Amino acid sequence: MAALKRARLLCLLISVACTGTESPSGKATGGTLVISTGGDPDILIPALLSSVQAGQITDLIYDRLAMIGDSLSIVNDAGFTPQLADRWTWGADSLSIAFHINPRAKWHDGKPVRSSDVRFTFQSTTDSTLGSGTRPLVTNIDSVTTPDSATAVFWFHARSPQQFYDATFQMPIMPEHVWRGIALSAWRGSEPAKHPIGSGQYRFVRWVPLAVVELAADTGNYRGSPKLSRVIWNIAPDFNAAITRFLAGETDFFEQLRPENVAEVAKHPELRTKQYRGLSYAFAQFNLRDPANVARPHPIFGNRELRRALTMATDRTTLVRSVYDSLALPALGPTVRAYPTTDPNLAQIPFDLPRARQILDSLGWRDANGDGIRERNGRPLQFSLAVTGTSRARVRLAVLLQEQLRQAGAKVDVEQLGFPVLIERLRKRAFDATIGQWNTQPSPGSVRGSWGTGGSRSTSGTNYGAYESPVFDANVDSALASFDQSARRAYFTKAYETIIQDAPAIWLAEILPTVGYHSRLQLAPLRSDAYWAHIADWWIPADKRIPRDNAPTATSVAPSESAGKKAP
């Protein structure tokens, strides 16, 4: 009897040992992913971050209640998959949603995830003391209650198709027991901000500023162990250094290849590229208000016909081809083709230089003194075009646009500014025109903030050019209020057509993100808003591993230990 027990125990032990490195799906786990990135994360708190890197890292460390589907549908809960919440129930009047927390969900320090964590996250995010940029995005949520430790109920002010999206997408859940003791105003520099504890499939290991961020697989995670043991961000602000590292095999994944890099990568048989539909579009935005006095319209751009003329003078297709080659399409408007609500056949203002010149003549802008620049009432058709020096593509767009508009008789001064300086000028509306780019959210409703009247009037709005059109606003609102996908599309089409014809900006490029990766990596589908969304499913076959894949994995380093490790 004892021998049998012992034998059974032995079998159990052996089977456990054998399956120790096998993930639930059967593919062997292991391997290291090194991502080449251009900058440090700014802060590892979801509610406060603004850099892409910080978003990537926190998306792997923290979980949301549910994850958006790859199709980016945001109407009700279609397409969403469970994360922290394993199921949810709608209230009878649909003004509430009760989320049931997965009982196996645990924080990386071992403590269980409770509904109080959800309530705490909501309360902190919406507390004005924290100063979170997420706050204006979740105004429809009234409160979160916790009838028991496993249920969190979201209560909404009004019924809207985006209810579920608002509750789940905007707020990764944070551990109350870690953050409760710290005053909101002190979150920024606190210890937990430097060593985040989440419930996601990856744990934080270390962050060496300007060098490396490392995450390790949470093998005991409630959703299963991710297939890659480690994810490392290798930071190289200099593009040359970054791409050279990738081509030399020091990194495995390059986020944003430029046109000339694609040809380079093709020369390396062990590297591949992949392109996907993104959520970014670039444009040249006009300031419709006078920077000297925002109550008055801009002396040049206040006139709709002039803006249309400038758009007509721009050969957008050639411009985009020149800067991006095949890595971008001409933009349709303030939108991207990845949205299910965008009609790819939106009517555009055509490129017609002679017609543009005619219109400018008829508006009174003529070149009286033969210097090639038009004037009207003594004022030359001259303005500054502000662009951030950090984006090569945008600088190129600016210089090319400068020359194209010169052919139409306008003098453009390209001002290359540091990114924060540019943002400050935009906030203060102290600019004439600017080359901008929006990396939008999965919800097409984000266009309200950047082109709607609300975004123009409010100090935190991002409608820097002050375009205000009641027709546009009404159509966007109607679209967002519709539960029927085709109705939403129709309304958005009307809204986009309005803004295209009003020409508050020259719509330039819709970027097609192109990534480079090492062929041993098996990728999962790349979601348009976040290619890293399914990193937990990426894997490396055992026979293709290289030395750094097999390096021992560090467990999450406690703060006191890593303090010594900080100096490289």
Add this chain to the structure above:
Amino acid sequence: MIRYLGARLVQAAVIVAIVATISFALIHIAPGDPFSAVMDNPNVSERVRATLRAQYGLDRPLPEQFVRYVGQLARGDLGWSFSHDRPVSEVLATAVPNTLLLMVIALAGSFALGILIALIQVARRGSAVDHALSGISLFFYSMPDFWLGILALLTFTYWLPIFPVGGAVDPVMHEYMGLGGRIVDRLRHLALPALTLIVLASAGVARYQRAALLDVLPADYIRTARLKGLTEREILRRHALRNALLPIISLLGLSFPALLTGAFFIEKIFAWPGMGLAVVNAIGTRDYPLVVGGVIIGSIMVTLGSLLADLLYAWADPRLRAH
């Protein structure tokens, strides 16, 4: 000697004080408030802004702000870096040792190489070798730092992949290597940036040293040595070099600003995590406290460097020592 040391220390302290004042002026004359990135951000609550204002005394009159600033500096508080979300002193504390490492190695290497080249040139002055080396050192002396850096990066990491591409250590493997492996890893990453800096700096040293040696050679005691029958090489070694040592030391002190500037570009190109890279990035993000902190630390480094050089000079020059 002690008196001299004391006088120089006081001088150095005064210089640092003036640099701090200039830095303070830099922060405040710039159009736009250095804290506006946080202060004007409407998402930041009033309570946070009030806290920052109180902490930095932003609502106080300028003279009081200055006193506060100086007091903070004296305590080693260089302010808060907005782009890194940690104290400036912490950011620099991790970065400065890397820059120092690079500079010290570049200094040693460039002086060794430069003096060697100068000696060769003087030993064979007038020959084709001398002309060729002069031309080469002039060429590298006239070259912009970043140009050579870019060319070096491309040539030796991409076209001929000998060295790793930037950084101080292998981002993935370094933690898991043995002690020997870690040292080799560090050396491999240090090699190219250091070599580039050495080439750039040694050109100047070689030219300077050659001129210094040639100045010394006609001297009386050298002529006596020649009459005594010593070979050229012995003369060079025993007399000329020792007396040309003094200019070497003064050149040492003068090299620091140029070396720091060179390191600045090299760090950017090779992604070497030193002070130069931190400041370049800080400028891009308009993180003025970090920029100014970098300027102050850089000036302190230069001042200390020239102080050390002056002390070395005083010790080496017997004429100065006996007073």
Add this chain to the structure above:
Amino acid sequence: MPGPTQDSAPINPPRPRETPLALGVRWLLRWRTSRAALVVLGIIVLTGLLAPLIAPYDPSAQPDIVAAKDLPPSLAHPFGTDPYSRDVLSRVIYGARLSLMIGVLATIVSLTLGVAYGSIAGYAGGVVDTIMMRVLDALLSIPRLLLLIGILVAWPRLSVGALVLFLGFTGWFGLSRIVRGQVLALKHAEFVTAARALGASRRRILLRHLLPNLVSPIVVAATLGIAHVIVLEAGLSYLGIGVPQPQASWGNIIQDGADQVATLWWMSLFPGLFMVLTVMTLNILGEALRDAYERRS
């Protein structure tokens, strides 16, 4: 370096009533290397002056931004084209014009400031002098590049004029020391006391004694200073805070091709070579002049 410092042969003593300028020119013409440097520099300066006549294309014209961009050197475009399909040779020629102009103007500003500051310090003496010198030491301890970046980044709309001014504002430190030295020496010179005793006005002393002694360090500082500014401007343009588009300066052209150095090598090579050549000739000339003046005294 070969030439003037090569040998210790006795030099011809300065001819009577020969101005320092004439002495310098005579010295330069005597040695082969400095003669060659003069010729090369002359060609470059001439290229810059005659740019509108020599350049084959308009340096800002973008004829075909899709098909004619990033072309390697060919007969039609000896230095290739840039990412905006602009002809690089024309841009390098105009770049000579702009880079040299910036160098000269900035150096003029530096010289003026340096002479003024040094003269005041030397003349005033005492506490004022000490304070001014300490401030100078402090300014010298801040690497010029860092100082420039700190200033330039705060000024968003950077015109070439502003760039020249700021470059000039940061380049006078070394010269002012030398000037101060000269003024101090003059103050205590016997003949000055004698001249004053004889009733000579200060202005006369200034004109007859100070200025001639200053010409030599100024000429040397100017030559070397221009070289320094050219390299500095290139560095600033490389960092993106130099000459604005669409104007061409050597540093600017390198920056346009900086992130594709491997594929657009002609954008780094040619402006870089021209820059190194110009700086080399200026260094040769400046140091030769310094030699000439040192030998004379």
